[in-house]
Amino acid sequence: MIEIEHLSKFFDETCVVDDVSMTIPDGALAVIVGTSGSGKTTLLRMINRLVEPSSGRILIDGKDISAIPPHELRRQIGYAIQSHGLFPHRTVGQNIATVPHLLHWEATKVNARVDELLDLFQLDPAEFRDRYPSQLSGGQQQRVGVARALAAAPKLLLMDEPFGALDPIIRARAQEDLRQIQRRLGTTIVLVTHDMNEAIHLGDRIAVMDRAKLLQYDTPQEIVTRPATDFVGELLGSGERPFRLLSLQPLRPFIEQGEATGTAVSVDASLRDALEEALWSGRAAVPVRDGAGKTLGRVTLATAIRQAARPQ
Template sequence: MIRFEGVEKSFGAARALDGLDLVVPEGAFAVLLGGSGAGKSTALRLVNRLIEPDAGRVLLRGRDVAAEAAPALRRRIGYVIQGIGLFPHWSVARNIGAVPRLLGWDDRRIAARVEELLALLRLDPAEYRDRMPAELSGGQAQRVGVARALAADPDILLMDEPFGALDAVTRQALQAELRHLHAATGKTILMVSHDVEEALALATRIAVMAEGRLLQEGSPRELLDSPADPRVRDLMDGGALGMRRLSLVPAASLARPDGAAPEGLPRIPAGATARDALEAMLAARADAALLEDATGVPAGVVALADLLRA
């Protein structure tokens, strides 16, 4: 879906990208991971031509992005930033419908799309469509920002540190929503992050960058188990390698039929990881957690002993 071929970019004397070669497969949730100055955001902004490369090419579906007018290109690509950037004097519905309106959709089609996206992102349309951005919490506003990026049904969603300004609880909730959204839509997502935990929680592919270069690209499991560079090993380990491996294990794979589950067990949602289960047990001082299905019905028990074996 996205290909970087020998991409170079400098800002004055500072080299931001130094021969970046990277492929993002269609339908992947790819995360550009690294510290400050790694070149992550520069690479992301080349995709929708917010900046231009000094050398090399960026291709979408095999076509050089430079071959298309930048405004038309951007209308085909969803873009979510940390600052959200909602128009403050427009309602939620009008914000979400901004790009479809530019594309000439009629009012009925726009209204239907707004309803669909609010429901997908678990914001009641009747309650939120007419609200103003100032009436939203940070997490709600970020959801609306994601909905706006998806409004014209783009193939690609670009996300630049979208949850960096949110508190930990809200960030985890939105990460869960984003996993749900990716599973529901199958869209190709390319996201910038400096947070290893976030990358492991979301990505199907991770590209670790440093000083404008790609150090290693692969699945989360490949990077945890077989780091190809000492900097990748240090980043992925962080003194918590066992816990990070648990974040790749679905809690459902360890769950047993609930039978006569004791009362008062902490509950974990469908899609939770083994790490989520362990954290819930620690918080509740319990030796097991109750796994729910997508409707909130108990689906099994995850035991601490099974987590330790995992």
């Protein structure tokens, strides 16, 4: 668990993080979202002591991190940034092995870990292990950057706009990878983004920042349905709110029996996906199928419309 208590940071006279308190439970994915210059990166970098707070404190598993030497702290905490920060003269394998080497892991264990991570990120180890970063696409470099951050299986991973440079298709895949990895390994993740869609899609909790202050820290559901200030509402985009609400609702509870033909949606999709499919094809209901292709029933446009309304 990470406990951030009354944390502030001044650069000269300017306060860039102002009295922020928040708790991130173990295994949660907390997203810090907000406008440019609101203090998101500074807040994140105080968690691994790349920036020292002016006041307040951070506890990780009950321990005040100001008592842990920074280099020791950083070996326990994964860190992935937008410009991936790979070492250009080291191979992909050597890059991923950085922290395991610092921790003096045995060579066989390191090699096995490198291959395991490459597999996880769908990069064939035989093909990619010995390449240099310049021989990879931007998306592959970013995946290697995240793999490197995960190499020593840190309990905590800090990510600063990790998917910022990716095109929308690869970005969606990288987001999906991250959620699966997080579920599998139980990693606690703090991720900075300025993209509200990404925040709602990924976050168990969302921290909304504006001008150094934490305006709201809550579940995506609460942020969408009960924004704490007008600014949070604006950041969500008022016209987008019904769709954001639908994207948070899995289809399964809304499946009913009845007639529906045409292209089906997956049972793993959200109500928003079903709404889009229904609207785009001009149908009042769409069939729902499971992974094996079996039709489970249908979801109607009327249900989606009902569920898009602001809860009372």
